Amino acid sequence: MAAIRIENLVRGYGRIEVLKGLSMTVDDGSIYGLLGPSGCGKTTLLKVILGFLAPGAGNVDVKGTIPGSDVGYAPQEIALYGDLSIAETLRFHGRLHGMTSDQIQQRESWLIEFLDLPPASKQIGKMSGGEKRRVSLAVALLHEPGLLLLDEPTVGVDPELRARIWDHLETISQQGTTVIITTHYIDEARQANRVGLMRDGVLLAEDSPLAVMESQSAESLEDAFLALCKREVKA
Amino acid sequence: MNGGRIYAIAARKFASLRRDKRMFGFIVLMPAIQILLFGWAIGGTPADLNVVVVDEGPAERSAIILGHLEGSDSLIITTESNLSAAIEMVEDGEHWAVVHLMADGTIEMHLDNSNQQVTNTILLEVRDAMQAASGGTLPLTIQDPVYGDKDPAFIDFLAPGIMTLVCFMFSTILTAMAFVGERHDGTLDRVFAAGTQPTEVLIGHLAAFTAILVGQVSVVIGIAVWGFDIPVVGSIFLLFAICLLLGWAAMCLGLVVSSKAKSEFQAMQLNMPMLFPALLLSGILWPVQALPGWLQPVAWALPTTWTAEACRSIMIRGWGLEAEGVWMAFLANAIFAGIMLLIASRTLKVRS
Numbered sequence: 001m002a003a004i005r006i007e008n009l010v011r012g013y014g015r016i017e018v019l020k021g022l023s024m025t026v027d028d029g030s031i032y033g034l035l036g037p038s039g040c041g042k043t044t045l046l047k048v049i050l051g052f053l054a055p056g057a058g059n060v061d062v063k064g065t066i067p068g069s070d071v072g073y074a075p076q077e078i079a080l081y082g083d084l085s086i087a088e089t090l091r092f093h094g095r096l097h098g099m100t101s102d103q104i105q106q107r108e109s110w111l112i113e114f115l116d117l118p119p120a121s122k123q124i125g126k127m128s129g130g131e132k133r134r135v136s137l138a139v140a141l142l143h144e145p146g147l148l149l150l151d152e153p154t155v156g157v158d159p160e161l162r163a164r165i166w167d168h169l170e171t172i173s174q175q176g177t178t179v180i181i182t183t184h185y186i187d188e189a190r191q192a193n194r195v196g197l198m199r200d201g202v203l204l205a206e207d208s209p210l211a212v213m214e215s216q217s218a219e220s221l222e223d224a225f226l227a228l229c230k231r232e233v234k235a
Numbered sequence: 236m237n238g239g240r241i242y243a244i245a246a247r248k249f250a251s252l253r254r255d256k257r258m259f260g261f262i263v264l265m266p267a268i269q270i271l272l273f274g275w276a277i278g279g280t281p282a283d284l285n286v287v288v289v290d291e292g293p294a295e296r297s298a299i300i301l302g303h304l305e306g307s308d309s310l311i312i313t314t315e316s317n318l319s320a321a322i323e324m325v326e327d328g329e330h331w332a333v334v335h336l337m338a339d340g341t342i343e344m345h346l347d348n349s350n351q352q353v354t355n356t357i358l359l360e361v362r363d364a365m366q367a368a369s370g371g372t373l374p375l376t377i378q379d380p381v382y383g384d385k386d387p388a389f390i391d392f393l394a395p396g397i398m399t400l401v402c403f404m405f406s407t408i409l410t411a412m413a414f415v416g417e418r419h420d421g422t423l424d425r426v427f428a429a430g431t432q433p434t435e436v437l438i439g440h441l442a443a444f445t446a447i448l449v450g451q452v453s454v455v456i457g458i459a460v461w462g463f464d465i466p467v468v469g470s471i472f473l474l475f476a477i478c479l480l481l482g483w484a485a486m487c488l489g490l491v492v493s494s495k496a497k498s499e500f501q502a503m504q505l506n507m508p509m510l511f512p513a514l515l516l517s518g519i520l521w522p523v524q525a526l527p528g529w530l531q532p533v534a535w536a537l538p539t540t541w542t543a544e545a546c547r548s549i550m551i552r553g554w555g556l557e558a559e560g561v562w563m564a565f566l567a568n569a570i571f572a573g574i575m576l577l578i579a580s581r582t583l584k585v586r587s
Contacts, residue, residue: 047424050424050428051585051586052424052427052428052585052586052587053586053587054586054587065430067427067428067429067430067431067585068429068430069429069430071428071429071430072428073424073425073428075421075424075425076421077420077421078420078421079420079421079422079424079425080422081247081251081422083250083251083254083255084247084250084251088247088250092243092244092246092247093425093429095239095240095242095243095246096239096240096243096244096426096429096431097429098237098239098240139425149428
């Protein structure tokens, strides 16, 4: 069953067209890796899915009430209040989602350990870029939403933790959470159930990572993407 | 509308405000300084004005007039026997006026009329002196006034207006930049992703800033009333209430700015031009009745006009909520706040 189905989506800002007839399908309870260079329209696509941007043309079907409490969103910008501590940040977002203090407390302890965060009392403005990004991810995971939209969550995160994050995403997707994750570390998306290779406002390919690599007889996703780009340029 | 989300936003904003100690002090200190400056700078009587007297009048009469002029705090008297020399002293810019006491008992004046308030002050003193010399009083008696002081000071008229202006000004500034940054750094997107409505964001911010507003209004009223010893005939609670309501109306206006501005710098720029109409059209410095007819409706569309008038009625006339001028002010502020809140919630969109 599809959690998100998009057909021929067109959307831009003013005269600039960013999404140029994009179609994608995200299965319920799966991880979807949205790959592509910056400026290709990934963030715009996420904003359409979130309901922040109305489609210019085409169909967008998203399961559930969006925006709403069943969404966890980690924007590409860190998007945290620098003057708050980790605890205050989690309390704020927990309250927005109607969580009780106990629930927030429990998730806080777990997230701090899982994401290797500094102590809860530490002010976000005083953290490193990587730490901030992990807090941003913690905020998205906090209320255990059914749909997770993660825009470049692994930038500046060390490989060991990156692997742990992917493992966690796999676990929760098996429990029914739908995850869309954008990244430009293309090969980390091998763990995704499906990847969409995006370039210049459309998907060049959409399939399981293995199928994409096989279709291009490539050794890695990165190489497959490169082959697809070359073919696109020729055409 | 969801109370939990509003509370979350208010609590978060308040935590930020409390943390920023310098800002917190600034927010309370600035209105205090403003109102002190207004009180000291505007409405006082000019002092130590240099005036030349050329005395050619009857000795007895001149003595009384000179005595009166020299006794005035406003004037510093120099005498000069030659009229043209005296006029030259005014031409030099060292003196404001020549008071020429004529042989027939009349007075001729030669004025540097470049500053109306200075001229008025000098003329008033000269008139008083003449009246003293004539020994008579005008056939005009001013009984105890129905409202106000028998000898009203300009500051009594000015103080309610200035209180209004300072409350308005600083409340607008308070919210004008409230979430300009948040709109652009992604934090507000995150809040919206949770299903939060724009109105909830706006009300949450209003609630957090109300704590500061209460402090500001208290400081402003405190300084005006006790610092400058302005009598309050009516209820001081009512005065506090109307100033607080104006503060809310102004914060709602600030929220409109905050939801429109592209940057904090732009928010400042949008904020500035709103202060002048409030200052000039609200009967704060000069009575609204003196405005040209076509500007009258504009003046009464401003919440500050109603509030200044209501403050004056409460402070000087001692009117209560039952008086039209007072309850209309409450109504006008509430309507203004409502309209601004509506505009802000339409501007601050989740979806575009």
